[in-house]
Amino acid sequence: MINNLIPVSSRRRRRERGSEIIEFALLFAGVGPLLLWAFVSSMNIMRSIEASQVCRDVGNLYIHGTDYSTASAQNTAYYLSQGFGLQLSTDTPATASFTGNTATNDTNGGNGWVVLSEIMYVGSNACSSLPAGTTCTNQGQYVFLQRIDFGNKNVTFSGRSVASVFGAPSSTAAPNSYGNVPNYLTDSNAVSSTAGNYITLGDGQVAYVAETFFSSPDLGFAGYPGGGIYTRTFF
Numbered sequence: 001m002i003n004n005l006i007p008v009s010s011r012r013r014r015r016e017r018g019s020e021i022i023e024f025a026l027l028f029a030g031v032g033p034l035l036l037w038a039f040v041s042s043m044n045i046m047r048s049i050e051a052s053q054v055c056r057d058v059g060n061l062y063i064h065g066t067d068y069s070t071a072s073a074q075n076t077a078y079y080l081s082q083g084f085g086l087q088l089s090t091d092t093p094a095t096a097s098f099t100g101n102t103a104t105n106d107t108n109g110g111n112g113w114v115v116l117s118e119i120m121y122v123g124s125n126a127c128s129s130l131p132a133g134t135t136c137t138n139q140g141q142y143v144f145l146q147r148i149d150f151g152n153k154n155v156t157f158s159g160r161s162v163a164s165v166f167g168a169p170s171s172t173a174a175p176n177s178y179g180n181v182p183n184y185l186t187d188s189n190a191v192s193s194t195a196g197n198y199i200t201l202g203d204g205q206v207a208y209v210a211e212t213f214f215s216s217p218d219l220g221f222a223g224y225p226g227g228g229i230y231t232r233t234f235f
Contacts, residue, residue, distance in 0.1 A: 055231040059210030063235040071096035085111030103179030106153035118146035123203025142195035148179035157228035208235040
């Protein structure tokens with residue numbers, strides 16, 4: 001007699017058909033965000049290494065006398081940072097096209113912002129250069145001698161605004177077209193109140209600082225924030 005009964009294993013396979021898809025979906029729901037986080041983090045680590053090199057290169061030129069208030073120097077930074085979305089104008093390519101000197105070229109689009117600062121600690125020796133009878137208002141403070149920035153100062157990391165950790169000279173101490181800060185010994189608006197948290201200088205000593213901000217909007221997908229990369233170098 002022929003047995004027409006369907007084996008138990010076959011019946012079980014029919015009932016479980018499609019369960020692998022459900023199991024995979026459940027597994028991906030748990031592991032997927034982890035894989036996404038690992039991918040984005042790995043990309044940001046690689047970019048961070050590249051951005052650090054850009055920051056060092058720009059800062060190295062700065063300390064050796066490159067005048068970044070000129071279009072040619074800012075364009076050098078543009079080419080050094082290829083791939084990071086630094087824009088210096090509305091032209092294509094978005095390179096600086098102004099003539100003369102512009103130390104504040106920071107209202108462009110793009111994903112990059114570069115800030116260069118020359119900072120000095122004001123002690124009694126530094127104050128001695130003032131005419132007799134002039135009050136050295138900023139004695140015991142860190143002050144800006146020069147500040148130049150270019151790119152997009154409104155760049156954001158995951159929707160959050162960015163800013164130089166050293167602040168900026170303001171009002172009557174605003175830099176001129178060359179980036180030089182006037183009356184840095186006597187004008188309190190030239191003081192960097194946070195510089196002492198990052199550098200230690202003696203009386204009259206100077207530090208050169210390069211800061212770069214590069215956002216990563218291309219890594220912001222599927223609800224995961226792309227963030228950005230901040231680097232700074234001291235000379």
